[in-house]
Amino acid sequence: MKIDSNETLIFGAGGQVGNRLRGLLPNAVALDRDQVDFTQLETISEVLEEYKPKIVINAAAYTAVDLAEKEPEIAHLVNAEAPGRISEWCCANKAIFVHYSTDYVFPGKGMEGSVENTAPGPINEYGKSKLEGEKLVVKHFYKQGLDKGRFFIFRTSWVYDSLGKNFLLTMLKLGAEKETLNIVSDQIGAPTYAKDIAEKTIAAVTRAMDKDPFPSGVYHFCQAGETSWFLFAEEIFTLARDKGFDIKVKTVNPIRTEEYPAPAKRPMNSRMDCSKLETRLDLKFRNWKVALNECIEDLYTRYHTS
Numbered sequence: 001m002k003i004d005s006n007e008t009l010i011f012g013a014g015g016q017v018g019n020r021l022r023g024l025l026p027n028a029v030a031l032d033r034d035q036v037d038f039t040q041l042e043t044i045s046e047v048l049e050e051y052k053p054k055i056v057i058n059a060a061a062y063t064a065v066d067l068a069e070k071e072p073e074i075a076h077l078v079n080a081e082a083p084g085r086i087s088e089w090c091c092a093n094k095a096i097f098v099h100y101s102t103d104y105v106f107p108g109k110g111m112e113g114s115v116e117n118t119a120p121g122p123i124n125e126y127g128k129s130k131l132e133g134e135k136l137v138v139k140h141f142y143k144q145g146l147d148k149g150r151f152f153i154f155r156t157s158w159v160y161d162s163l164g165k166n167f168l169l170t171m172l173k174l175g176a177e178k179e180t181l182n183i184v185s186d187q188i189g190a191p192t193y194a195k196d197i198a199e200k201t202i203a204a205v206t207r208a209m210d211k212d213p214f215p216s217g218v219y220h221f222c223q224a225g226e227t228s229w230f231l232f233a234e235e236i237f238t239l240a241r242d243k244g245f246d247i248k249v250k251t252v253n254p255i256r257t258e259e260y261p262a263p264a265k266r267p268m269n270s271r272m273d274c275s276k277l278e279t280r281l282d283l284k285f286r287n288w289k290v291a292l293n294e295c296i297e298d299l300y301t302r303y304h305t306s
């Protein structure tokens, strides 16, 4: 069965992933913060009652990791209470609920990729709020019984796109302005293109509606391969130069996390093992370098052919 865009509601349609979902599901109800503010929890059920979707995809989140240290209550409302409310409504109305979470639910110790049941232990307020959100979603669905609806929590990492606030666009801006940059080289993870997240989400939901559906639960959901922020930056500059971007930067220095103080602590190891999802859906994420190349090419075409 194909996902019916008429029966789908997307929260967070103005964000990186939400915007991609909106593009792939043109008939879906696509709402951004102006239409539903998650800090006003009552508006969530009002809007769900109005549209009565069969599938709800929540791409809205408080993603300002450093600011969350100052505003943990707002992060909690948006990242925990709001998905909790959505899951209550989905359970009561037998709707499929797709929600996104993050590698930041883990403490980031060791060198291996975490699996879905690796013990969480967030080290910053953003990660705590996202873990609380996961727990509320799981709790509501298990309390109501999984026959009442289905949920999928996709944990992704280091998201970027050709719009929004992300590391790729920051590097392209800094790379065009500065000759020397210092970039953290001891945090390891998988940069993930929002376009791939949206496409795989639709593949997963389509599969969930098949006769042989795949089970509700938490799934790791990121691009294949791994890198550091430093090597990610180097790859961005190499690809951008190749495509014809004006990149001034001559030297990129690897630095340690301690040399780049930030309000929120970051996990050192953000690797996630996606084999559970890949096996159940027979679906593979592309390598991060392949996806990055495509995104930079799209960016170049957009800005240099208009």
Ligand SMILES: NC(=O)c1ccc[n+]([C@@H]2O[C@H](COP(=O)([O-])OP(=O)(O)OC[C@H]3O[C@@H](n4cnc5c(N)ncnc54)[C@H](OP(=O)(O)O)[C@@H]3O)[C@@H](O)[C@H]2O)c1
Binding pocket: 012, 013, 014, 015, 016, 017, 018, 032, 033, 036, 037, 038, 039, 058, 059, 060, 061, 062, 063, 078, 099, 100, 101, 102, 103, 130, 155, 156, 157, 158, 159, 160, 164, 165, 194
């Ligand atoms: N970005 C990453 O690196 C990353 C990494 C791991 C996991 N994730 C997860 O992946 C999912 C998608 O992330 P993304 O990168 O697409 O995020 P994003 O680009 O920051 O988009 C988040 C969206 O949520 C909206 N939002 C923020 N506060 C809101 C509120 N109070 N009420 C309603 N909407 C609100 C934002 O609106 P405004 O534009 O008006 O602020 C924005 O449209 C999220 O669950 C995130 O936690 C992201």
